[in-house]
Amino acid sequence: MSEPWWISAIKGFVIINIVLLTFAYTTLLERKALGRMQLRYGPNRAGPYGLLQPIADLVKLVRKESFFPTAAIDIPYILAPVVSAFTALAAFAVIPFGNGWNIWRYHVNGVVANVPISLILVFALGSIGIYGFIVGGWASESKYSLLGSMRTCAQLVSYEVSLALSVLGVVITAGSLSLVDIVHNQAHSLWYVVPQAVGFLVFLISGVAETSRAPFDLPEAEQELVAGYHTEYSGMRWGLFQMAEYVNMITLSGLAITLFLGGWHFPFAHGVDFLGPLWFFLKLLALLFVFIWLRATLPRLRYDQLMSFGWKILLPVATVNALITALVVVWAN
């Protein structure tokens, strides 16, 4: 069921803009929700309820002086945020958001790129994104940037192991690496969040660490490191790093929905599956709110706690979960 290339192009263009719009309004949602949780209003000047705030932010970032530290190494310094933002955006291509529709005489798939190894592709792009953070911190030639980027790198590679292992249970149960297949497998059975509850928990915790969000926001611990790897960045280049962080968060939530929460399916009913993107979006909003809620609630970890938690607790738990899943799957066969 392949579609002509121009449909893919139009769909890709629409989806990438929706992702960017979701990113822009997630920043507003975050500031609003954090504000309410701290008994204040949050942004409310730009437009009604502050709804134009993301646009005002964009204009401000573009208009800001493109500051350039004397010591910085030119090309990596400029390219690093582009690499981070590119990998973050590209990973969303393989997340399925619908069943596909027949419009006139064309079939439109419910995913931008239906590749057979989509799960590996998401992780691979995530790993390349780390280069953006470490090169950016190194190329700005500042103490805080360098320390921040080293911390970021160590944290991200540590939690990537548990992240990938926690998904192994789902891969074994579904017998496929294609996200489209994994969603289809959940259509007429329990969502994988029930049999893979431990995997889901580990995935969520390592996911929060992978996107370096609170309580794992050590890379940006402002009391110790000013702002971490992007201390020397300002204007739109800083904006691209922020974009990478938030889009990673969106992609990771999308991945959690796809792997564990039934993707674009509505619970227990299949009559409304043609509205897949709507259900997907609602689940996405719920997960994004969880991310924000965690930030408002939990204090930051210490660095040694963070490392030992990742290597000594999450990694064994994820491995044992995969082993038990393998045993159950083979037994049931």
Next chain:
Amino acid sequence: MLDNWLPFLIYGLFAAAIPTSMIVMSFVFATRPKRRTRARGIPFESGVSTGPLRRQRFTISFYLTAMLFIVFDIEIVFLYPLGVVLHQLAWFGFAEFAFFLLILLIAYVYVWRKGALEWQ
């Protein structure tokens, strides 16, 4: 096969074009500083200026973490294909799976006892 990847390529072009255009925009529309002083360009150090930071030493823990990552990431690279075909391989596949994890467990216990998982 290649049909599957064409949409990804198109989407990847968009994903590359958007950050690049934003960088270009930030060069074109950015405000210029009225005058340039030397102090503007030095790294942020809370007002204290230090020389460039070329030969700084780093704690060995960072390198250790990187090495551990490579070991355990290879574990994942092996386990993913096995997980996909576990339905067909049945008990043979599970024995392979368990044996592989057993070897890994020995390495893991060794690393733990050596204290490589402590952050110093």
